[in-house]
Amino acid sequence: MEITTKGIDEFVVKVLSEVGRSLVIDTTKNKLVDTKKDRNDLVTNFDKSTEQFVVSMIKEAYPEATIVSEEGFGDDVQSMDGLVFFVDPIDGTMNFVKRGDDFASMIGVYLDGKPFIGGIIDVMRNKIFHGGPNYGIFCDNEKINLPENKALIDGLIDISAPMALNNYLNTQEVVKNSSGLRVYGSAGIIFEHLLLGKEVMYMSYLAPWDLAAGRVLCEGAGLSVTSVDDTPVNMLKSQVVIAGTQNVVSEVLKTVKNCD
């Protein structure tokens, strides 16, 4: 299939719609829950079946693409050349299992290393955020109002609980200079909050599939996404990421650097 932003965008929306329809029903079912790295790193049968479905859809539509995915049904990708899909079948699996809300499914698409199209479905609200740079950022069929370039003092921020509790790189100073801390527990849901201007900064240790779609959408919406050492993010490894308004990210980087 020819690679166009419109074509990929429509494909991502179509796949996420089907994923969302299925996951809404899955929240009501018994889940087979297993752990990965530790007691609170969960995976369910639905993470796996969703990823298998998304990977098979991508392979059918874009057989030349490579796929980076959370549960291992994708490829062993070593290069960002060509068309690369990042798949997070259920982002916020803990929320999916314990709450039945505030979880997402995400697909990020990169072309020769550059952000191309991203898609995030907030499953229980049935909203799909999608689009990319030079294309526009949409919620379902409507272009979103781009978030204001707010300052830290004017906004709520979301930091992963372990980082905030351990005052990692002086993050408690960042909290003190903001309107307050929130912890929602799903990167996809928090990227949604950034796009809608509900929060002004997110900091967490993210794997490529946690970050890929959100980075495309944030950059397309004029937000800033950087690694915590102020170098560009590397899409083939896990890293601590700061995403937010230009003003907030530059202020947070200063606080974090003072910690060295």
Next chain:
Amino acid sequence: MEITTKGIDEFVVKVLSEVGRSLVIDTTKNKLVDTKKDRNDLVTNFDKSTEQFVVSMIKEAYPEATIVSEEGFGDDVQSMDGLVFFVDPIDGTMNFVKRGDDFASMIGVYLDGKPFIGGIIDVMRNKIFHGGPNYGIFCDNEKINLPENKALIDGLIDISAPMALNNYLNTQEVVKNSSGLRVYGSAGIIFEHLLLGKEVMYMSYLAPWDLAAGRVLCEGAGLSVTSVDDTPVNMLKSQVVIAGTQNVVSEVLKTVKNCD
């Protein structure tokens, strides 16, 4: 008007419906924001107008009642004798101002010191949780399924950010023994999560109007609500409160006591 649980419950639902309809529109309007105790303790013109509306409705329907309310339009209540209403016009004012979601309006009703009827509206989801002990707990017109008596290790918990960040009374140990920390920033919204079994514990410093409705509903749903020193809550003062499943509250009290 004769005082019956059914009568008060219907009155609370009617008032909260009207409040909700009005606040949904108010989120789209410019807000006059002022601060109270500190930079992040906000109050808006809508907190005040909503409280005035609720207080006037109560005074009309139950002129014999006394009213404890956040913004000062109620009475100077020194006794829990008779019928006492607690009014929190907008709970989570920071969320109301910065996010436009995850805020609530709450009315708690006590008769001779005993929990009688509580009502919480999750404004943006348009859901009213209401009812009381010996009456039933409802979401809109349906009785809710009472939350399971889960253990700490099996559930997400919500602790106010300042307490968690400062490891107040060893709360970080509590987080470590749970499925994880969430911070939603509104007592009303978190009480909703407890009632629905989405979280298993909430700990925060709460004023009477923050606590009153949630306590009635939680106790009516078989959950436990206590002050952090394991004495019954005092409805006429602010205090650190622990609310959650019986199992979790008893486990948390042990951790907190070990801190002495």
